[in-house]
Amino acid sequence: MPAKDLAIVILAAGKGTRLKSSLAKVLHRAGARALVEQVLRACAPLGAKKTVVVVGYQAEQVAAVVEPTGATTVLQHPQHGTGHAMLVARRAVGGAKVVVVLPGDAPLVRTETLRALIAAHRAGNAAATILTAVVSDPSGYGRVVRKSETNVGAIVEESQLSDEQRDINEINSSIYCFTLDKLWPALAQVKPNNKHREVYLTDAIAILAAKGETVLAQVAPDPREVLGCNTRVDLAEVDRIFRERKRNDLMNSGVTIQLPDTVLIDPDVTAGEDTVVEPAVHLLGKTRIGARCTIRTGSVLSDAILGDDVTVEPHCVIANSRLDERVTVGPFARLRSENHLKAGVHIGNFVELKKTTMGEGTKAGHLSYLGDAKIGAKANIGAGTITCNYDGFHKHPTTIGNRVFIGSDSALVAPVRVGDGAYIAAGSTITDNVPAEALGIARGRQVTKPGWASKKRRELAAVAGLDKSSSKSRKPKKRRR
Ligand code: UD1
Ligand code: CA
Numbered sequence: 001m002p003a004k005d006l007a008i009v010i011l012a013a014g015k016g017t018r019l020k021s022s023l024a025k026v027l028h029r030a031g032a033r034a035l036v037e038q039v040l041r042a043c044a045p046l047g048a049k050k051t052v053v054v055v056g057y058q059a060e061q062v063a064a065v066v067e068p069t070g071a072t073t074v075l076q077h078p079q080h081g082t083g084h085a086m087l088v089a090r091r092a093v094g095g096a097k098v099v100v101v102l103p104g105d106a107p108l109v110r111t112e113t114l115r116a117l118i119a120a121h122r123a124g125n126a127a128a129t130i131l132t133a134v135v136s137d138p139s140g141y142g143r144v145v146r147k148s149e150t151n152v153g154a155i156v157e158e159s160q161l162s163d164e165q166r167d168i169n170e171i172n173s174s175i176y177c178f179t180l181d182k183l184w185p186a187l188a189q190v191k192p193n194n195k196h197r198e199v200y201l202t203d204a205i206a207i208l209a210a211k212g213e214t215v216l217a218q219v220a221p222d223p224r225e226v227l228g229c230n231t232r233v234d235l236a237e238v239d240r241i242f243r244e245r246k247r248n249d250l251m252n253s254g255v256t257i258q259l260p261d262t263v264l265i266d267p268d269v270t271a272g273e274d275t276v277v278e279p280a281v282h283l284l285g286k287t288r289i290g291a292r293c294t295i296r297t298g299s300v301l302s303d304a305i306l307g308d309d310v311t312v313e314p315h316c317v318i319a320n321s322r323l324d325e326r327v328t329v330g331p332f333a334r335l336r337s338e339n340h341l342k343a344g345v346h347i348g349n350f351v352e353l354k355k356t357t358m359g360e361g362t363k364a365g366h367l368s369y370l371g372d373a374k375i376g377a378k379a380n381i382g383a384g385t386i387t388c389n390y391d392g393f394h395k396h397p398t399t400i401g402n403r404v405f406i407g408s409d410s411a412l413v414a415p416v417r418v419g420d421g422a423y424i425a426a427g428s429t430i431t432d433n434v435p436a437e438a439l440g441i442a443r444g445r446q447v448t449k450p451g452w453a454s455k456k457r458r459e460l461a462a463v464a465g466l467d468k469s470s471s472k473s474r475k476p477k478k479r480r481r
Contacts, residue, residue, distance in 0.1 A: 052089045086201055090184065144170040146170075280298050321341070360378065403420060
């Protein structure tokens with residue numbers, strides 16, 4: 001339900017110096033999406049009237065990720081701190097009463113947690129409510145200094161901690177709910193009293209508390225939800241958690257995943273009940289897998305659509321292809337792109353397919369390249385069959401009918417057609433169309449010469465004997481002493 005008085009501000013202007021990267025921090029990815037996109041997705045169901053993203057470093061690239069979601073961007077240049085970023089967003093926030101502020105680098109936060117934060121803020125009639133977390137290692141984070149059991153007195157940044165404050169293990173997540181007509185005057189009083197000469201949003205908390213305003217803290221149910229990504233190590237941990245969430249969702253919906261820590265699954269992937277995913281599999285992009293499929297170890301599927309009961313044997317690479325029910329592929333097969341394998345097709349080892357369609361029950365068991373080919377049903381493509389689809393200038397199609405038998409080691413020089421029920425003799429190089437039910441044979445005729453081998457061996461032996469005797473005649477000289 002849309003909340004008419006609610007706005008969202010995401011602070012995403014910083015460079016992220018600690019990542020040591022030329023890419024803005026919020027564009028780094030975790031769980032297969034840019035950090036800022038993850039934050040936007042968590043916020044979307046809140047139905048805010050306005051979502052504002054403060055951009056600065058690589059503003060255009062960040063805007064390109066953010067604006068398609070319907071959010072507005074405002075430019076903060078130069079970047080004088082999180083409090084300054086809020087001030088820059090002021091006009092864009094417009095007439096909202098309550099704002100949820102989030103950093104662009106804490107992507108694990110869940111919508112439910114944000115809902116609970118807003119509810120606590122409204123129920124407590126607070127000026128500010130801080131999402132906090134209790135952690136074992138608070139280093140690097142601002143610490144939450146409580147003035148009573150329920151109320152907060154200040155947030156103190158790491159660099160400004162006193163010795164006693166250093167032990168506080170309740171940290172500021174940088175996710176807050178503010179009542180805007182209380183925030184703006186407090187923020188106006190914040191001075192850049194720190195070594196970076198920045199205006200800290202966190203300093204507005206002490207000002208509000210000193211004015212006697214209510215500042216609450218809502219402790220996140222799971223401290224991992226507020227992890228920020230300041231370093232590559234943080235990024236890896238956040239990515240790991242997203243992946244774990246995704247695997248758990250799939251397992252809870254009836255998918256078996258063996259050694260789940262070794263399996264990488266992108267967020268949009270779906271899989272049906274009783275599908276089994278073996279160790280070290282990657283399921284990427286918009287891959288959709290049916291029920292009772294088996295994806296065996298080492299296979300990488302991206303944007304693949306699999307029907308029910310499909311088996312992908314070990315170490316296959318399948319991209320942007322459709323495999324209908326009961327198809328079996330691999331081991332060691334590569335489906336490059338835009339293939340469509342109809343029900344019951346079998347692709348064996350070392351077969352490469354590109355832009356190829358195969359009708360029901362067709363088989364290509366071994367060592368083939370089939371590109372730009374349209375193959376009918378129940379055809380048999382022998383080992384080593386190659387479609388020569390490229391003449392150095394253009395790609396050409398190969399069309400193979402139903403029930404065709406292509407003998408092993410055939411080269412089909414495209415464009416070429418083989419009609420229904422036709423036969424291609426092994427080892428043929430087919431350059432002309434072969435009509436339905438015909439035999440196409442195109443190879444040198446075999447010549448058999450009886451007794452040739454034994455005659456050859458005798459000749460060779462005789463030559464070898466001569467060699468020996470001539471070398472003997474020289475050797476005795478050497479041996480004489
Ligand atoms: C901030 C908080 C700290 C908290 C931590 C949680 C402050 C001063 N400190 O520290 O209390 O524990 O987050 O992760 O707020 N940004 C801008 N404009 C700026 C500066 C920053 O948009 O001028 C954005 C950054 O892009 C980032 C977010 O604000 O997305 C937080 O900035 P960052 O530098 O990561 O703050 P921390 O040092 O982590
Ligand atoms: Ca941070």
